Structure formats: structure tokens, C-alpha cells
Amino acid sequence: MRKxxxxxxxxxxxxxxxxxxxxxHETARTVGDNNHEIIxxxxxxxxxxxxxxxxxxxxxxxxxxxxxxxxxxxxxAFLNFSEGFSMAVAGGAGLSEGGSHYYGDLMLSYxxxxxxxxxxxxxxxxxxxxxxxxxxxTWGINFKIDEMSYEYGQVIVGSRFWLSQxxxxxxxxxxxxxxxxxxxxxxxxxxxxALGLRL
Numbered sequence: 001m002r003k004x005x006x007x008x009x010x011x012x013x014x015x016x017x018x019x020x021x022x023x024x025h026e027t028a029r030t031v032g033d034n035n036h037e038i039i040x041x042x043x044x045x046x047x048x049x050x051x052x053x054x055x056x057x058x059x060x061x062x063x064x065x066x067x068x069x070x071x072x073x074x075x076x077a078f079l080n081f082s083e084g085f086s087m088a089v090a091g092g093a094g095l096s097e098g099g100s101h102y103y104g105d106l107m108l109s110y111x112x113x114x115x116x117x118x119x120x121x122x123x124x125x126x127x128x129x130x131x132x133x134x135x136x137x138t139w140g141i142n143f144k145i146d147e148m149s150y151e152y153g154q155v156i157v158g159s160r161f162w163l164s165q166x167x168x169x170x171x172x173x174x175x176x177x178x179x180x181x182x183x184x185x186x187x188x189x190x191x192x193x194a195l196g197l198r199l
Contacts, residue, residue: 019101020122021071021092021101021103023045023192023194024118024120025041025192025194026118027109029081029082030088031052033054035053036052037051037052037197038197038199039194040195041195043193046066048066048067050064057080058076058078059075059077071101072093075088075090075105076088086111087107099128100126102125103123104122105120105122108120114161116159117158120156120157121154122154122156123152124151126149127148128148151179152176152179153176153177153179154175155174156172156173157172157173158170158171167195168198170196171192173190174190175189
């Protein structure tokens with residue numbers, strides 16, 4: 001597989017292979033007006049990094065980079081509480097050599113002290129060149145893509161553990177499911193952990 005790198009929004013680098021984002025490590029709560037959040041994760045989908053910025057109290061803009069995808073994203077929380085339930089919708093789009101993706105998320109979370117469990121349902125559409133993606137890039141998951149255009153869904157559940165006002169640990173698991181025969185993964189679950197900082 002060829003590997004080329006491009007600068008994305010002057011901060012992140014794209015890799016080849018068109019697959020949408022596979023990890024989240026994000027709750028329905030926004031980061032807050034004029035605040036930043038930086039998250040780095042590692043797991044079966046490889047290495048990932050995310051930056052979110054609060055444009056308003058309820059609206060975030062961000063950049064997400066993973067071993068197999070990179071792109072821009074936005075989130076709007078229509079329930080956004082520092083304690084208790086929050087609910088949000090999010091969406092994003094990304095590019096890679098030979099492909100592109102866009103996706104939508106429905107997110108729910110609940111904060112109680114240092115503990116903040118979350119759940120996300122994600123639908124992803126990908127346009128790409130047919131190819132096989134080996135676990136050399138994903139640290140454990142092989143993908144076989146037979147069609148130029150395909151969709152898959154993902155259910156993500158996890159929890160953040162707030163070590164302080166600024167630092168967090170996150171663990172999550174997710175399950176993948178295809179909507180058509182164009183997408184096949186060697187396993188339908190992904191586990192990962194993350195460390196984050198809110199400024």
C-alpha cells in the first residue's frame with residue numbers, strides 16, 4: 001500500500017486508506033466556550049489523536065487523526081450539563097489518498113463526579129479504491145474493501161474518568177456492522193484507551 005502524507009489544517013497528517021474514524025473517546029458534553037481539549041489514544045484501531053475547540057458553550061469544532069483516517073468534525077450539544085445527562089449530534093468529513101468519508105454521530109453521556117460514561121451511534125459513508133488494509137496499520141484489525149462506495153455503522157460505549165479538572169483517562173469499546181457487502185472487518189469490536197487534557 002502506498003503511503004503519502006498531506007498537511008491537514010496545518011496540524012495533522014493524513015495517511016492513505018479510506019476508512020472513517022474508528023474511535024471516539026468523546027462525550028456528549030462540549031468543551032465549553034473558548035476551551036481546548038487534546039486527546040491521544042491507542043488500541044486495536046491503532047494510534048489516534050483529537051483536538052476540539054469550543055466555538056460557543058454548546059458548539060465544538062475539531063480535528064481527528066487516526067491510523068486509517070483524518071478529518072474535520074463538529075459537535076452540537078442540545079442538552080449540555082456539567083452534571084447529569086447530556087445529548088449531542090456530531091458530524092465530520094475527511095480525505096485520504098484514493099478516498100474520502102463523512103459520518104454522523106448521536107451521542108449520550110452522563111457525568112457523576114469523576115465518572116462520565118458515554119454511548120455513541122455512528123453511521124459512516126466511504127468512497128475509496130477497493131483494497132485490503134492489513135493490521136500493520138491498525139494493530140490488530142484487517143479490513144477488506146470490495147466496492148468503491150460503502151457504508152458501515154458503529155456502536156461505541158465507554159467512560160471517561162476525570163483525574164482532575166483538566167486531566168482525563170478514557171476507555172471504550174465499539175462494535176462495527178456493515179450495511180452492504182463492500183465492507184468486511186476481521187473482527188467487529190475495537191478496544192482502546194486514551195489520555196486527555198482540557199485547557
